[in-house]
Amino acid sequence: MRLASWRDFVRRLVHRPEGLVGLVIIGVFTLLAIAPWLFVGPLETVTNASGRRLEPPSVSHLLGTDNLGRDVLNLTVHGARISMLIGFLATLVTIVIGALLGIVSGFVGGRTDTVIMRITDFFLVLPTFVLALILAPIVLEIIGSGEVLGMRTTLIVIVVVIGITSWATTARIIRSQTLSVKERAFVDRARVIGAGPWHTMRVHILPNVTGLIVANAVLVFAGAILTETTLAFIGLGDPFAPSWGQILGASQDAGAPGLGAWWWYVSPGVCIVLVVLAFTLIGGALDDLLNPKARRRR
Amino acid sequence: MTTDPLSTDLPSARPTRTLPRQADPDAPLLVVEGLQTYFTLESGTVRAVDGVSFRLDHGQALGIAGESGCGKTTTALSLLRILPSNGRIVGGSIKLMGIDLVQKSENALRRYRWREMSIIFQGAMNALNPVQRVRDQIAEPIEERLGASSAEARKRAGELLELVGIPRARGNAYPHELSGGMRQRAMIAMALACDPAVVIGDEPTTALDVMVQAQILKLLEDLRYKLGLSLILITHDLSVIAETCDRVMIMYAGRVAEEGPVAQVFSHPRHPYTQKLLAAFPNIHADRRTLEVIPGSPPDLSNPPPGCRFAPRCAFVMDVCSTEVPPEATLDGVRVACHLYPPAEAIA
Amino acid sequence: MGSRYLTRRILQAVLTIVGIVLLNFVLFRMMPGSPERISHNPHASVAARAALRERWGLDKPLFPDQFIDYVTATVQGDFGESFKFKGKEVTTVIAGRVWPTLILFGLGELIAIVVGLILGAYSGWKRGGPVDYGGNGISLILYSMPYFLLGMILLVIFATTLGWFPTAGMFTLGQTYSSFADQVLDFTRHLILPLAAVSLGLIGQYSILMRSSVIETRGEDYVTTAKAKGISESRVLRGHAVPNALLPTVSLIGINLGFIIAGAITVEVVFSWPGLGTLTQEALEARDYPMLQAIFLILAITVVLANLGADIVYGRLDPRVRT
Numbered sequence: 001m002r003l004a005s006w007r008d009f010v011r012r013l014v015h016r017p018e019g020l021v022g023l024v025i026i027g028v029f030t031l032l033a034i035a036p037w038l039f040v041g042p043l044e045t046v047t048n049a050s051g052r053r054l055e056p057p058s059v060s061h062l063l064g065t066d067n068l069g070r071d072v073l074n075l076t077v078h079g080a081r082i083s084m085l086i087g088f089l090a091t092l093v094t095i096v097i098g099a100l101l102g103i104v105s106g107f108v109g110g111r112t113d114t115v116i117m118r119i120t121d122f123f124l125v126l127p128t129f130v131l132a133l134i135l136a137p138i139v140l141e142i143i144g145s146g147e148v149l150g151m152r153t154t155l156i157v158i159v160v161v162i163g164i165t166s167w168a169t170t171a172r173i174i175r176s177q178t179l180s181v182k183e184r185a186f187v188d189r190a191r192v193i194g195a196g197p198w199h200t201m202r203v204h205i206l207p208n209v210t211g212l213i214v215a216n217a218v219l220v221f222a223g224a225i226l227t228e229t230t231l232a233f234i235g236l237g238d239p240f241a242p243s244w245g246q247i248l249g250a251s252q253d254a255g256a257p258g259l260g261a262w263w264w265y266v267s268p269g270v271c272i273v274l275v276v277l278a279f280t281l282i283g284g285a286l287d288d289l290l291n292p293k294a295r296r297r298r
Numbered sequence: 299m300t301t302d303p304l305s306t307d308l309p310s311a312r313p314t315r316t317l318p319r320q321a322d323p324d325a326p327l328l329v330v331e332g333l334q335t336y337f338t339l340e341s342g343t344v345r346a347v348d349g350v351s352f353r354l355d356h357g358q359a360l361g362i363a364g365e366s367g368c369g370k371t372t373t374a375l376s377l378l379r380i381l382p383s384n385g386r387i388v389g390g391s392i393k394l395m396g397i398d399l400v401q402k403s404e405n406a407l408r409r410y411r412w413r414e415m416s417i418i419f420q421g422a423m424n425a426l427n428p429v430q431r432v433r434d435q436i437a438e439p440i441e442e443r444l445g446a447s448s449a450e451a452r453k454r455a456g457e458l459l460e461l462v463g464i465p466r467a468r469g470n471a472y473p474h475e476l477s478g479g480m481r482q483r484a485m486i487a488m489a490l491a492c493d494p495a496v497v498i499g500d501e502p503t504t505a506l507d508v509m510v511q512a513q514i515l516k517l518l519e520d521l522r523y524k525l526g527l528s529l530i531l532i533t534h535d536l537s538v539i540a541e542t543c544d545r546v547m548i549m550y551a552g553r554v555a556e557e558g559p560v561a562q563v564f565s566h567p568r569h570p571y572t573q574k575l576l577a578a579f580p581n582i583h584a585d586r587r588t589l590e591v592i593p594g595s596p597p598d599l600s601n602p603p604p605g606c607r608f609a610p611r612c613a614f615v616m617d618v619c620s621t622e623v624p625p626e627a628t629l630d631g632v633r634v635a636c637h638l639y640p641p642a643e644a645i646a
Numbered sequence: 647m648g649s650r651y652l653t654r655r656i657l658q659a660v661l662t663i664v665g666i667v668l669l670n671f672v673l674f675r676m677m678p679g680s681p682e683r684i685s686h687n688p689h690a691s692v693a694a695r696a697a698l699r700e701r702w703g704l705d706k707p708l709f710p711d712q713f714i715d716y717v718t719a720t721v722q723g724d725f726g727e728s729f730k731f732k733g734k735e736v737t738t739v740i741a742g743r744v745w746p747t748l749i750l751f752g753l754g755e756l757i758a759i760v761v762g763l764i765l766g767a768y769s770g771w772k773r774g775g776p777v778d779y780g781g782n783g784i785s786l787i788l789y790s791m792p793y794f795l796l797g798m799i800l801l802v803i804f805a806t807t808l809g810w811f812p813t814a815g816m817f818t819l820g821q822t823y824s825s826f827a828d829q830v831l832d833f834t835r836h837l838i839l840p841l842a843a844v845s846l847g848l849i850g851q852y853s854i855l856m857r858s859s860v861i862e863t864r865g866e867d868y869v870t871t872a873k874a875k876g877i878s879e880s881r882v883l884r885g886h887a888v889p890n891a892l893l894p895t896v897s898l899i900g901i902n903l904g905f906i907i908a909g910a911i912t913v914e915v916v917f918s919w920p921g922l923g924t925l926t927q928e929a930l931e932a933r934d935y936p937m938l939q940a941i942f943l944i945l946a947i948t949v950v951l952a953n954l955g956a957d958i959v960y961g962r963l964d965p966r967v968r969t
Contacts (some may be wrong), residue, residue: 013722018678027873063863067935092964121658122662122665123951124904125662125904125906125949125950126662126666126669126949127904129904129905129907129908129911130907130926130941130942130945130946131669131942131946133911133926133930133938133942134673134938134939134942137675137930137933137938138677141933142677148879149657150942162708171965199908200939206860222790226792226908227908229792230792230908230909230911230912231916232790232792233912234911234912234915234927234930234932235927236930246794246829248794248798252794252797252798252915252916255800255804256798257798257805257806257813257916258813258814259806260800260802260806260807262799262802265795265798266799268797269791269795269799271790272790272791272792272795273787273795274789275784276791277790280786280790280903281786283921291780321939377868378874378875380870380873382865382870383773407750408876408878409876410873410876411873411874411875411876412874412876415878416872416874416875417874419867419870424866424867424868425868425871426868426871426968427868427871427886427889427890428868428890428964429870429890429893429963429964429965430885430886430889438877438885439875439876439877440877442875442876442877442878443875443876443877444883472966473963474966476966487930488871611799626734
């Protein structure tokens with residue numbers, strides 16, 4: 001489906017209740033992620049922890065404190081930035097790889113298509129989470145820790161690793177769409193005129209798969225957040241740039257569930273559920289928009 | 299002459315099969331009066347069938363013709379009350395042997411489904427369960443509805459298959475293993491499983507090629523006379539109706555335009571729509587593409603025009619057509635709903 | 647069953663496994679810093695490390711020598727010695743941790759399939775009404791929640807606060823049992839919460855899948871025909887709608903198997919369940935590469951085989967692929 005205009009698209013999305021709820025939630029978290037310090041001040045660390053250890057929620061600490069005395073609300077809001085940033089970048093990588101391979105594979109066809117599809121199928125069967133798990137420490141060791149372009153290398157590695165392991169589903173979907181767009185007359189006309197393949201792909205195919213790419217990107221984002229959370233949970237996060245998953249992991253390591261310190265992990269946990277749910281709702285609403293099933297009436 | 303539904307005797311006359319308890323033996327087989335079926339969509343209420351009446355007598359074949367979307371299939375689904383969840387019958391009556399099916403609860407109604415009225419859909423579509431063997435699908439209603447054992451049901455299913463010209467052994471196949479024509483025959487066999495009084499065929503020959511179509515029609519003819527069946531044949535193809543049916547009902551936009559004996563209606567069409575339909579192909583046995591010649595398109599049934607629904611496309615439109623629904627008149631045994639034929643001047 | 651379908655699937659599975667073995671080699675021998683990663687056990691002495699280099703032939707060229715050695719060793723199940731577990735054979739360590747994972751996930755998957763599919767079918771068939779909206783809402787939330795989070799919440803409610811269940815492990819530490827029945831009882835008490843965490847998450851997913859599949863199937867002509875036949879509603883559901891709705895669901899369940907591994911690992915961590923999941927985390931923490939390599943191989947091959955199993959089941963259910 002060709003996106004007639006972004007405004008029209010967003011307007012139609014907003015009319016559906018699930019879409020609206022999803023957009024609002026994402027909007028709130030994006031706001032928090034852009035400038036967390038505006039809402040809760042700088043990130044609390046061991047040195048500037050503001051409370052006593054493992055305090056339950058109170059007036060001064062709305063979401064309680066962790067085992068180092070840090071305010072959980074503070075951690076959670078800062079965590080939004082890290083989690084959303086990683087999710088966004090990982091989605092970007094996934095979509096770029098997936099859409100590129102999908103369009104090329106579908107458009108060019110022939111042996112290229114077969115080869116790319118074999119690789120894609122391989123990646124689809126592979127338990128990509130385990131792959132990510134193994135790849136991350138290796139890559140991290142090779143790159144070393146520190147900062148690159150203002151981001152900690154750990155996080156960059158996570159982004160890249162999620163991207164490398166998640167592109168396969170996107171590639172498949174985009175390839176299918178490319179195949180059906182390819183059938184349409186104007187693509188043949190372009191070929192007759194003598195337009196080169198890259199030009200055709202960019203000018204004719206791409207605009208017609210953009211809608212699908214966006215719909216897919218939404219669901220990929222949800223998946224990326226879940227994957228990052230899980231990877232961070234088992235120890236691949238960065239304690240200096242804590243994402244929600246990292247906070248959860250730290251709480252588990254400190255034995256929070258057994259100690260009854262539920263506020264420590266329920267707060268970031270609820271955020272994760274809300275964000276993933278929001279993306280899933282938006283994805284569902286988009287699906288209805290892009291595939292209007294003709295009302296079957298005989 | 300037998301009352302045993304599992305008997306293989308083939309009566310040539312119908313009336314002495316077991317009637318349902320509540321049936322009125324003197325009533326006509328099927329009388330539909332003022333049927334109204336509406337669908338609820340997000341965009342509004344679609345008045346798909348809005349005041350349809352007709353009558354079917356024992357042993358008759360009625361053809362229902364019209365463009366896509368005119369309400370023919372909805373009428374058929376209404377008879378069996380198997381409408382999709384957003385459809386419901388909002389008015390009118392369907393009297394099967396005097397029993398009003400519209401008034402029955404879902405549970406009470408089930409008694410009549412398949413045992414008195416059954417339906418054949420277009421076989422090319424998914425009308426047969428893809429994961430069940432054909433023979434089992436035919437045997438299912440025999441076992442469930444008639445209380446036969448599974449062995450008896452399977453045996454009977456085999457007989458039915460032979461009856462429609464499918465070798466018994468092919469019953470083991472799955473639907474996708476059969477050709478389009480065979481699938482259609484299998485569906486006919488299935489429709490006959492409980493020895494119904496009326497069989498409704500919803501576009502039974504569309505999507506089949508011409509040779510196969512002829513075979514299926516011949517089969518229906520044979521079965522009709524062998525078993526004393528009454529048929530309702532729904533199609534947009536007038537040549538099929540001309541060949542097979544006694545009476546024809548032309549529908550347009552959810553209402554009846556004209557209805558009467560086939561010979562009469564086809565030789566002297568009165569309603570402007572019928573005239574257009576027939577004029578669209580000069581030779582009834584030739585070209586099947588009848589519909590492209592009529593200018594304009596059918597009305598939006600969620601917001602139908604007041605008055606006659608054909609008025610916007612009618613060559614003979616008068617002022618009254620756009621404001622008042624044309625009343626039905628009967629001329630020479632043909633019912634017409636058109637302001638050109640007001641009832642006061644009707645001569646029986 | 648059509649042997650062509652079966653043969654094709656088995657061939658694909660074999661090819662994929664070959665690909666996995668190759669990938670493993672690439673990861674652990676060809677990445678920068680690799681040979682040392684395998685041999686450089688930080689806990690071992692210099693002499694022991696030299697012995698390791700000898701054993702793995704790390705001084706030989708990558709292709710074909712190292713590769714052949716590697717494949718031979720893999721086929722024989724020789725993955726070397728664990729860094730963390732003080733030189734124990736990797737295979738031995740793994741062997742000891744397999745069955746707790748099998749029990750937890752075998753049972754969890756089984757429960758989830760049965761409950762999830764039934765719930766989804768009922769929900770999709772009845773469409774609307776409190777069961778559908780409520781069930782769908784809960785399923786959506788469970789679907790958006792990482793399994794371990796569910797585990798942590800269950801733990802704090804039912805173990806820490808209410809004290810109904812123990813908070814960690816598979817058996818109570820240092821417990822002696824007067825009878826086998828007692829042992830089973832203790833085991834069951836420990837099993838319930840992690841099992842609940844695994845099952846609930848999966849039930850959420852499967853019921854959503856089945857629900858949408860049943861909704862699609864409901865609109866099909868053969869379901870309308872079945873209703874027209876006047877057979878009971880439950881029979882229409884059981885005999886016509888469900889067998890067809892199961893088809894895409896089974897496919898998706900198969901595809902899903904690869905993704906629930908993440909849940910498998912993390913739920914075990916939350917409950918300190920001594921299975922492959924906790925082993926993976928321990929190995930990750932200690933950068934125990936021989937162990938990680940073996941775990942990757944085993945998990946990946948298991949997923950491939952499980953997918954093959956799902957394909958075979960699909961072949962039994964759908965006659966159209968058999969011809």
